[in-house]
Amino acid sequence: MKIPFSWLKEHVFFKQSVQQVADDLVRLGHEVESIEQPRSAVKGVRVGHILSMESHPDADKLHLLNIDIAEDEPLGIVCGASNMAVGDKIPVATVGTSLPNGMKIKKGKIRGQVSFGMCCSEAELGLAEDAAGLLILPTDAPIGMEVGEYLALEEAVLDLDITPNRGDCMSARGLARDLAADYDLPLINAGDDDVAVDGAVAVPSVQVSASDDCPLYMARRIEGVSVADSPDWMQARLIAAGQRPVNGVVDVLNYTMLDLGQPMHAFDADTLSGDICVRATQAGESFKALDGRDIALHAGNVVIADDAKVIALAGIMGSEDTGVTEKTTNIILESAAFRAALISTTRRTYGLVSESSMRFERGVDPAMIAVAMNQASTMIMDLFGGKASDISVTGDVEGLVKAKTIHIDMQRIESRLGIDVPEKFDDVLSRMGFGIQRDGNSLTVDVPSHRHDVSLFEDISEEYARVIGFDAIPEVLPSLATINPRKVDTAISSAVELGFVQVINYAFISADEQRLFVEDDGKDLVLQNPISADMSVMRRSVWTGLLNTAKYNMNRQQAGVALVEQGRIYAAIDANNPNEEHRETNVIAWLMAGELESDTWYGKARKADFFDLKGAVESWLSNRGLTARFMADDEALGLQAGQTAKVFVGKSVVGYVGKVDTDLADGFDIDADVFVAQVNLDALHKGKTLKFQPIPEFPSIERDLVFLFERGTESEAVLQTAKRAAGQSCIDVRIFDLYDGKGVPEGKVSLGIRFALQDAKRTLTQEDSDKAMQTIIDAVVRKFNAELRG
Amino acid sequence: MSEIDSLKGELQRLQEKALASFKNAADLNALQELRVTYLGKKGELTHVLKGVGKLPPQDRPVIGQFVNATKTALAEALDSAEALLAVKEKEQRIEAERIDITLSGRTSPRGALHPVQQGLNEMTAIFSQMGFEISEGPEIEDEFHNFDALNIPQEHPARAMHDTFFFEASDEQQAKLLRTHTSPVQIRAMKNCVESGGEPPLAVVAPGRVYRCDYDVTHSPMFHQVEVFKVDKDVSLAHLKGVLKHFLSAYFEKEIDIRLRPHYFPFTEPSAEVDIGCVFCAAKGCRVCKGSGWVEVLGSGMIHPNVLKSVGIDSEIYSGFAFGLGVERLVMLKHGIPDLRLFFENDMRFLRRMGVSK
Numbered sequence A: 001m002k003i004p005f006s007w008l009k010e011h012v013f014f015k016q017s018v019q020q021v022a023d024d025l026v027r028l029g030h031e032v033e034s035i036e037q038p039r040s041a042v043k044g045v046r047v048g049h050i051l052s053m054e055s056h057p058d059a060d061k062l063h064l065l066n067i068d069i070a071e072d073e074p075l076g077i078v079c080g081a082s083n084m085a086v087g088d089k090i091p092v093a094t095v096g097t098s099l100p101n102g103m104k105i106k107k108g109k110i111r112g113q114v115s116f117g118m119c120c121s122e123a124e125l126g127l128a129e130d131a132a133g134l135l136i137l138p139t140d141a142p143i144g145m146e147v148g149e150y151l152a153l154e155e156a157v158l159d160l161d162i163t164p165n166r167g168d169c170m171s172a173r174g175l176a177r178d179l180a181a182d183y184d185l186p187l188i189n190a191g192d193d194d195v196a197v198d199g200a201v202a203v204p205s206v207q208v209s210a211s212d213d214c215p216l217y218m219a220r221r222i223e224g225v226s227v228a229d230s231p232d233w234m235q236a237r238l239i240a241a242g243q244r245p246v247n248g249v250v251d252v253l254n255y256t257m258l259d260l261g262q263p264m265h266a267f268d269a270d271t272l273s274g275d276i277c278v279r280a281t282q283a284g285e286s287f288k289a290l291d292g293r294d295i296a297l298h299a300g301n302v303v304i305a306d307d308a309k310v311i312a313l314a315g316i317m318g319s320e321d322t323g324v325t326e327k328t329t330n331i332i333l334e335s336a337a338f339r340a341a342l343i344s345t346t347r348r349t350y351g352l353v354s355e356s357s358m359r360f361e362r363g364v365d366p367a368m369i370a371v372a373m374n375q376a377s378t379m380i381m382d383l384f385g386g387k388a389s390d391i392s393v394t395g396d397v398e399g400l401v402k403a404k405t406i407h408i409d410m411q412r413i414e415s416r417l418g419i420d421v422p423e424k425f426d427d428v429l430s431r432m433g434f435g436i437q438r439d440g441n442s443l444t445v446d447v448p449s450h451r452h453d454v455s456l457f458e459d460i461s462e463e464y465a466r467v468i469g470f471d472a473i474p475e476v477l478p479s480l481a482t483i484n485p486r487k488v489d490t491a492i493s494s495a496v497e498l499g500f501v502q503v504i505n506y507a508f509i510s511a512d513e514q515r516l517f518v519e520d521d522g523k524d525l526v527l528q529n530p531i532s533a534d535m536s537v538m539r540r541s542v543w544t545g546l547l548n549t550a551k552y553n554m555n556r557q558q559a560g561v562a563l564v565e566q567g568r569i570y571a572a573i574d575a576n577n578p579n580e581e582h583r584e585t586n587v588i589a590w591l592m593a594g595e596l597e598s599d600t601w602y603g604k605a606r607k608a609d610f611f612d613l614k615g616a617v618e619s620w621l622s623n624r625g626l627t628a629r630f631m632a633d634d635e636a637l638g639l640q641a642g643q644t645a646k647v648f649v650g651k652s653v654v655g656y657v658g659k660v661d662t663d664l665a666d667g668f669d670i671d672a673d674v675f676v677a678q679v680n681l682d683a684l685h686k687g688k689t690l691k692f693q694p695i696p697e698f699p700s701i702e703r704d705l706v707f708l709f710e711r712g713t714e715s716e717a718v719l720q721t722a723k724r725a726a727g728q729s730c731i732d733v734r735i736f737d738l739y740d741g742k743g744v745p746e747g748k749v750s751l752g753i754r755f756a757l758q759d760a761k762r763t764l765t766q767e768d769s770d771k772a773m774q775t776i777i778d779a780v781v782r783k784f785n786a787e788l789r790g
Numbered sequence B: 001m002s003e004i005d006s007l008k009g010e011l012q013r014l015q016e017k018a019l020a021s022f023k024n025a026a027d028l029n030a031l032q033e034l035r036v037t038y039l040g041k042k043g044e045l046t047h048v049l050k051g052v053g054k055l056p057p058q059d060r061p062v063i064g065q066f067v068n069a070t071k072t073a074l075a076e077a078l079d080s081a082e083a084l085l086a087v088k089e090k091e092q093r094i095e096a097e098r099i100d101i102t103l104s105g106r107t108s109p110r111g112a113l114h115p116v117q118q119g120l121n122e123m124t125a126i127f128s129q130m131g132f133e134i135s136e137g138p139e140i141e142d143e144f145h146n147f148d149a150l151n152i153p154q155e156h157p158a159r160a161m162h163d164t165f166f167f168e169a170s171d172e173q174q175a176k177l178l179r180t181h182t183s184p185v186q187i188r189a190m191k192n193c194v195e196s197g198g199e200p201p202l203a204v205v206a207p208g209r210v211y212r213c214d215y216d217v218t219h220s221p222m223f224h225q226v227e228v229f230k231v232d233k234d235v236s237l238a239h240l241k242g243v244l245k246h247f248l249s250a251y252f253e254k255e256i257d258i259r260l261r262p263h264y265f266p267f268t269e270p271s272a273e274v275d276i277g278c279v280f281c282a283a284k285g286c287r288v289c290k291g292s293g294w295v296e297v298l299g300s301g302m303i304h305p306n307v308l309k310s311v312g313i314d315s316e317i318y319s320g321f322a323f324g325l326g327v328e329r330l331v332m333l334k335h336g337i338p339d340l341r342l343f344f345e346n347d348m349r350f351l352r353r354m355g356v357s358k
């Protein structure tokens, strides 16, 4: 909300500077987002009088002006505008001036002609968004005067972010009340003068049936107004406060709202028929909003209506057809109270927002309803004539403004804030309108009608904190709480130590990308209001994000990537009812593609293959104390058959490693084999706590065997067979050689198996190892139809 | 000349010849050959010794001594020549093995922790050390945990400010949503405690992802928060300030000035926004702090009694503080990262640069 500094001063006489007031407002809880200084922003721009004007000799569109600014010599200025004439008064930015748009005025040559300044438009002075030509000033503008002063531009305009609980501060008066209390200065009385009422003007007839939602409704008829533009000073203020002038009557109501905080509305009385009713909407009704939209109303909202139609959506907006225009002569003014929650719900239902709804939904001061009515009536009649009726009042004024009373133990406030609260702060709260009585530790607080947000002990504690100042509260470290320390998850750091770069992708992806790795089984979780279609479905695989990251980087001269991401995947449990139950699963996923390492003096670049990623996953699991088994899987969607495996830990599948389908990788513009893996972190058990084992006392024996196998034989199966055959003393068995080159028959592969034997109780003999070797040979030859080579 | 003198002379010559040849030996092998030549079983000294047998018996001890002295002298000379040569040969080998130690080392590929992850780890660790228990909650939430229980009823203006992502739902269902803050973890942790028969004190740090339907230069639809709260008897605003000051100073690794400004959040009362003295300009005023010397970093306050009530904790007995940190914001301030979008672009050049963990 924007509020001119001068407006605050109309409600309280303070001497503090703009910056000081801004700082104090912040301390009191009103965030100042910025301070505009319209007057000093145009310092150096002066009223100039055009003495002569001729065309630029070398450019038809430029003019050479001679301008008097009440200095010794007139200024020669080159100007590109065309809407001025000799004798006009115009704003002249003199050399050295900085304009609000950042332009610095220097003495310069334009097409060979020297120019000593610049003539300005409204836009260049920051007074309008755009402008067609120079701002032509009234003929009586004093030559040489600072234009900022002449136009009475505001010294400062504060742009405030009023918190939703302080609807009472969305006006000059509301803010001034906090400042007056803080500065211990009196708040100047609002002009609550009685309006000269003309008994001949009929008091509007009002029926309020929705009295819970509209506890107070005031209406007044004013006859015989001639609506003209509002005066310049009012328009200037409205513009400074960020509002657009409309017509005299509407401007007065907006002005009153900014001044006192009470939103008002005016109807053109001649467009209404019969009584004014404040009532609930009926099914099938519609409403023509000010923005021209026809809105079909739901039952249960509250509207203002006449005999025939809805004339306003209560507290939010009047209808287009019943508003005041330049032609209006008779008006009905409305000043009322509406329930905050009603306004909030209604305006969200229809997607409407107005200055009025913003105030009502945050809560306005019911004590201002009558004051605003009278102030606005007086202004309208002073400016535009007319005769006013008495006010029609429906509802309970006293009940609305009656103070709530809270009883509090002062010690509890002091313990909550962690500081003693001297009585002088009671006085500050009193000045803010609170009735405060302290008797020892017992405190009685009467809450003023404008503070809808205060009803609890905690609210009062905040009021004290605000006036004492948060800075005054000490910094105290509490005693340590009892704790259940939980082990920090090392999943991601462990993957990073293995050489992977962690990335973080959004959890939502496109529906198309979802289908790359997950069948459509109806379990997708779909956002109702996504940022875009590309971010509309909760991911069920992290791989699409990793592929996009790989694409992004490989398109930026990265010859290879090794990525890891930890995060959640999301899916419904029941396909028929995706909103009912869902599961979030914590996973870690890897991607490798392209060069693992570039050419170096000690080696050539090598491209990632299946075993690089498999090894990484194995090492990662082994760091957690887990051993994995891998089983070929030709069915995984999006992965290449023959280069994909399920990962088992114990008996359960915990993830996959595989090569991304080449067409799919092509779709991501990746010109390299891409390998991905994923492990479900929630499915992993903790891993065993390591137990001590004695270091073996007796030496081990190592022996090698080489067999020819059919191509396609799984080495894992061979090793298992060998291990089982070798018996208990076999401590290790592995493939030490793989060869299918010269000398190996077509369709065969040669595997070298190295096994190690060891006994805890004795040194093994040649005989022991010979025996083991023979059982291995027998078992492997029998099971795999293998041929011993050596 | 007597036999003995002639033998002595022979030994003398032999010794001189031998010592000269040792000196000239080219390498250890040559020296070994000389050892054999002079001291071996068929060597020259043995040859000379054969002449001793021709001497009269009384002369034999005299010449024997002489021979032994010669033998010792030769052996010693050989040893020292060998030692010298060994040193020389080692020096030669070392010279031959000289390498260019400025060539790059053989490295294994280097990984990098995402800067947001580093921030999360550092922040969680600080709170963990202060006695806060780590907790997490679901990212897909319901309106109760994300709003209602946090004292943000349906029609509350603050609810609209949250830019919530909702999931598709049929008419009779209440739509699920992506949590807009980590505060629902407060509700879950407190409910959990109460429903399992426990009671405060409760001190929790809850890191996690949150979502807002807002996407521009300074907003990301997904970002990270760390929620911190403590409920106990006599928890005060002063404790909140103490914890904030300690945390922020620990995180930025220097003493940080903090400033609390009264603010409004539905779930806390009193509420305050927290500014820190600008870490870029030592609070002198710069572009980052818009000249004010202060930078807003988080929202905080004393837990609202309605929130405690919603989980069954008696606000007459217990009080608590709570605050939520924007992780990206603090990481940007700590490392001078200018643009939020860098975190989610995942450019390797950025990640590797920022991934150097101290």
Ligand SMILES: [Zn+2]
Pocket (backbone or CB within 6 Å): B278, B279, B280, B281, B282, B283, B284, B285, B286, B287, B288, B289, B290, B291, B293, B294
């Ligand atoms: Zn700064």
